[in-house]
Amino acid sequence: MxxxxxxxxxxxxDTSKIKKGMIKVAILYPNTEGKTFDMDYYSNKHMPMVAGxxxxxxxxxxxDKGIAGxxxxxxxxxxxxxxxxxxxxxxxxxxxxxxAETILGxxxxxxxxxxxxxxxxxxx
Amino acid sequence: MxxxxxxxxxxxxDTSKIKKGMIKVAILYPNTEGKTFDMDYYSNKHMPMVAGxxxxxxxxxxxDKGIAGxxxxxxxxxxxxxxxxxxxxxxxxxxxxxxAETILGxxxxxxxxxxxxxxxxxxx
Numbered sequence: 001m002x003x004x005x006x007x008x009x010x011x012x013x014d015t016s017k018i019k020k021g022m023i024k025v026a027i028l029y030p031n032t033e034g035k036t037f038d039m040d041y042y043s044n045k046h047m048p049m050v051a052g053x054x055x056x057x058x059x060x061x062x063x064d065k066g067i068a069g070x071x072x073x074x075x076x077x078x079x080x081x082x083x084x085x086x087x088x089x090x091x092x093x094x095x096x097x098x099x100a101e102t103i104l105g106x107x108x109x110x111x112x113x114x115x116x117x118x119x120x121x122x123x124x
Numbered sequence: 125m126x127x128x129x130x131x132x133x134x135x136x137x138d139t140s141k142i143k144k145g146m147i148k149v150a151i152l153y154p155n156t157e158g159k160t161f162d163m164d165y166y167s168n169k170h171m172p173m174v175a176g177x178x179x180x181x182x183x184x185x186x187x188d189k190g191i192a193g194x195x196x197x198x199x200x201x202x203x204x205x206x207x208x209x210x211x212x213x214x215x216x217x218x219x220x221x222x223x224a225e226t227i228l229g230x231x232x233x234x235x236x237x238x239x240x241x242x243x244x245x246x247x248x
Contacts, residue, residue, distance in 0.1 A: 013248055016140035024188055026205070038163070043247055064244035067213075077242045089191075097234055118201045122189035123167055124137055 017059045018085060023092055025084040028116040031066065037079045039065060041110040047082060050103055054095040059085040061064065081111065089119070092109055137184045142209060144246055146183065149208045149216055152240040154201065155190065161203045163189060165234040171206055174227055178219040185207040203237065213243070 029037060043063055051061055064081040086092045098105070107115070153161060167187050175185050188205040211217045220227070231239070 013235040014143040015244075018139040018186075023226075026188070039247075047248070061248070062142075062246065063248040064150070064242075065243050066242060068243040070241035070243075074241075077152075077240050078244075081242070081244065082246075089219040116201050117190075117194035117198075117206070118190060119192040119194075120190050120205065122186065123163075123189040123204075124171070124185070 005027075013060045013062055015060065015062070018122060019030065020124065022059065022122040023086040023089050024120045024122050025086070025092055026118075026120065027080045027082045027084075027119040028118065029081070029113045030116065031075060031079050032113055035079065035112055035113050036109040037113060039080065041053040042080060042082075046106055046110055048082075049106065053102065057086060057091040057095045059087060061085070079111075092119070100113060134228045137186055139184065139186070141183045142246060144248065146246040147210045147213050147216055148244045148246050149210070150242040150244065151206045151208075152242065153235060153237045154240065155199060155203050155204070156237055159203065159237050160235060161237060162234040164206065166204060170230055172233055173230065174208075174223075177223040177226065178208065181210060181215040181219045183211060185209070194223075203235075209246075216243070 029035075039083075047061060047063060051058055062117045065085075066078045067082055069076050084092070086095070113118045153159075160242045171185055171187060174184055186205075186207045188202075190202045191203055193200050208216070210219070
């Protein structure tokens with residue numbers, strides 16, 4: 001056991017929960033022409049709502065707000081990317097399945113973008 | 125000050141360093157037809173080499189290994205995604221600029237994919 005001075009510092013979310021081998025589901029919103037995206041609704045309503053539906057199976061979620069491409073001349077690839085972390089793939093399926101209609105039905109409330117869904121394993 | 129029992133548990137990397145407002149540079153490798161990707165070289169040689177070049181400006185890096193799309197029927201969007209975290213955008217530019225040739229020159233050693241570069245702000 002050690003004294004821990006830094007544990008209580010504010011983090012983006014409790015990112016110390018991220019462990020190698022976790023399942024990470026990324027929802028990417030491509031920066032398409034004519035797109036609309038309400039970042040306020042997405043970060044303050046949609047994501048907390050989804051987190052509530054997923055409950056304890058969800059270990060944490062994070063949000064990236066897109067600001068630039070590789071150079072100032074290149075377009076921004078994604079307006080936003082949301083990430084959900086689970087211990088196992090089955091935990092994601094069991095969380096998403098019963099709530100799919102509610103979650104997908106909320107998307108038109110903040111965007112007209114068709115998101116890309118990527119399921120990954122945290123390798124490092 | 126509090127007793128901390130959990131601080132020493134192994135994490136993917138030191139993800140507790142992730143803070144709201146940080147700059148997160150994502151390098152996404154689309155799962156294109158005819159692609160090649162050496163995950164071993166990427167995770168054990170390329171990323172540590174880049175991290176070494178970036179030095180103290182780099183707060184941490186993480187790696188996602190793509191395993192599936194939204195459903196088993198849909199193709200995997202990205203073979204891998206690497207993330208670099210910096211305190212400020214200028215820290216990324218100052219780290220990447222002088223090392224661009226070395227970093228980009230190493231890509232053909234593990235893949236023939238043209239990666240997508242996304243610069244984001246950690247919103248949550």
